[in-house]
Amino acid sequence: MQGNDYVRPGRLRTAEEFLEQWQQHGDDLGVAEVVRGGDGPLGSSAELFGKNLTNRFASHPMEGWDGSRDGRPTELTLRRWRRFGESGAALLWGCEAFSVEPEGRANPNQLCWGPEAAGSLERLRGALQEGSQSAGATLDERAVGLQLTHSGRWSRPEGDAAPLVPASTELDERVGEVQVLTDGELERIGEGFVASARCAWQAGFDFVDVKCCHGYLLNELLGGRRSEGTYRGRTGAQLFVERVIEAIQGECPGLGLGVRISLGDSPPFAPGDRGVGVQSRLGEAQQGLGFDMIDADSDAWADPALSFLRYVQELGVQAVNISLGCPYTTPHLLRPAAYPPSDGYLPPEDPLAGVARHLRAARLAREECPGLRVVGSGYSYLQEWLSAVAEYEIEQERVDFVGLGRMMLSYPEFPRDELEARPLRRKLVCRTFSDCTTAPRHQMVSGCYPLDPFYKERPEAARVRELRQRGVA
Numbered sequence: 001m002q003g004n005d006y007v008r009p010g011r012l013r014t015a016e017e018f019l020e021q022w023q024q025h026g027d028d029l030g031v032a033e034v035v036r037g038g039d040g041p042l043g044s045s046a047e048l049f050g051k052n053l054t055n056r057f058a059s060h061p062m063e064g065w066d067g068s069r070d071g072r073p074t075e076l077t078l079r080r081w082r083r084f085g086e087s088g089a090a091l092l093w094g095c096e097a098f099s100v101e102p103e104g105r106a107n108p109n110q111l112c113w114g115p116e117a118a119g120s121l122e123r124l125r126g127a128l129q130e131g132s133q134s135a136g137a138t139l140d141e142r143a144v145g146l147q148l149t150h151s152g153r154w155s156r157p158e159g160d161a162a163p164l165v166p167a168s169t170e171l172d173e174r175v176g177e178v179q180v181l182t183d184g185e186l187e188r189i190g191e192g193f194v195a196s197a198r199c200a201w202q203a204g205f206d207f208v209d210v211k212c213c214h215g216y217l218l219n220e221l222l223g224g225r226r227s228e229g230t231y232r233g234r235t236g237a238q239l240f241v242e243r244v245i246e247a248i249q250g251e252c253p254g255l256g257l258g259v260r261i262s263l264g265d266s267p268p269f270a271p272g273d274r275g276v277g278v279q280s281r282l283g284e285a286q287q288g289l290g291f292d293m294i295d296a297d298s299d300a301w302a303d304p305a306l307s308f309l310r311y312v313q314e315l316g317v318q319a320v321n322i323s324l325g326c327p328y329t330t331p332h333l334l335r336p337a338a339y340p341p342s343d344g345y346l347p348p349e350d351p352l353a354g355v356a357r358h359l360r361a362a363r364l365a366r367e368e369c370p371g372l373r374v375v376g377s378g379y380s381y382l383q384e385w386l387s388a389v390a391e392y393e394i395e396q397e398r399v400d401f402v403g404l405g406r407m408m409l410s411y412p413e414f415p416r417d418e419l420e421a422r423p424l425r426r427k428l429v430c431r432t433f434s435d436c437t438t439a440p441r442h443q444m445v446s447g448c449y450p451l452d453p454f455y456k457e458r459p460e461a462a463r464v465r466e467l468r469q470r471g472v473a
Helices: 015-025 075-086 117-134 183-202 217-223 233-251 299-315 351-368 380-395 406-410 414-419 435-441 461-470
Strands: 046-048 051-053 057-059 097-099 143-149 207-210 256-264 269-271 277-279 319-324 373-376 401-404
Touching: 015 351, 015 380, 057 414, 075 117, 075 406, 117 143, 117 183, 143 183, 143 256, 183 207, 183 233, 207 233, 217 233, 217 299, 233 256, 233 299, 256 299, 256 351, 299 351, 319 351, 351 373, 351 380, 380 401, 380 406, 401 406, 435 461
Parallel strands: 057 401, 097 143, 143 207, 207 256, 256 319, 319 373, 373 401
Antiparallel strands: 046 051, 269 277
């Protein structure tokens, strides 16, 4: 199935109808017969980062495009964090992608390290606390983290591409002239990870995520084949991450450590006939973690990433958040969706196949890395059937936490409603219009313009709607 030639989950009215559609992508896929909410697997407790977490929902980190130009939170940023606090999710995985230096931002309004970072993180954690208290809870029963990132190849700190890369590849054509980082420059960036972690620790965060996903700096470093320099090649890249982790442990005793990683990837896709995504056959097939995952007949594509996870687990990393692909080159792998962002392409497969791929990747990580807590991704596209699938995966012990990204923008109270057995608010369920990606691609703040009344009233809403209606060229 290609383009829009598939049945979307929201149109399936019974569990039987959904299961029939779902199992077209594998008989290993299932749903819970009855979603029990707080009394079932989703409401079961789990120990992580020194806390007894009261449910299995997690919020994913985001780039909001709504900070100030000097990397500080604005009222829009604080509103998002308050809503994350109201959500009821027990694991707040980062909430924000926080750049460890201004030059590593993916957009000019991304939060980043700087002289006022300590106050910024205290304000953000305070917003979470406010949201939690308004929902009758506290942060004592939640694990709050900060995702530490450097955008590397995809850095745009002033709006225009300013790529910082470990090595030159054929992807350079997509971003223009690149700056290849020296060992000394990488070490300076590593110091930024440590300084940002120390700031989060002092602000009361429970853990940090050393981001290794989505084609950003550490993900590209780990996927490189070239061995020039101390930190190139897989062994050198692991040494870089090891030094960062050990420095964080030395300076921030008791701070938990997680890693979000793209377990697999693919050569880039681009619009083809009728705007449907077509995979390129460029030399990047020799780069990256799990770069041939789509065409592989076995799970061997994941071996390099799984080896890395076992390595960092020995260093003290306690949890991993599993993702796939890159938002700039393979968005359908990262976010299965009915509608592409304005710079994307129509899905080359039923997005349910993409969700199934995410679930299997999380299962693989859990099987191969016993003792490492695993957060799964890709669930938002399931819409009304999200909890039924999530409860099944947890009950089968295939994943530890269910991560939500886009759904947290349109319907942040979704976890709380499900856990407390409240009626599903269908008008708020994410329909994967991708406006939350289209807006920042055009230098507008990210939010759910179709469903969140707050963003519907913003001046950008008409422009975002026009871009969506225009579709893929």
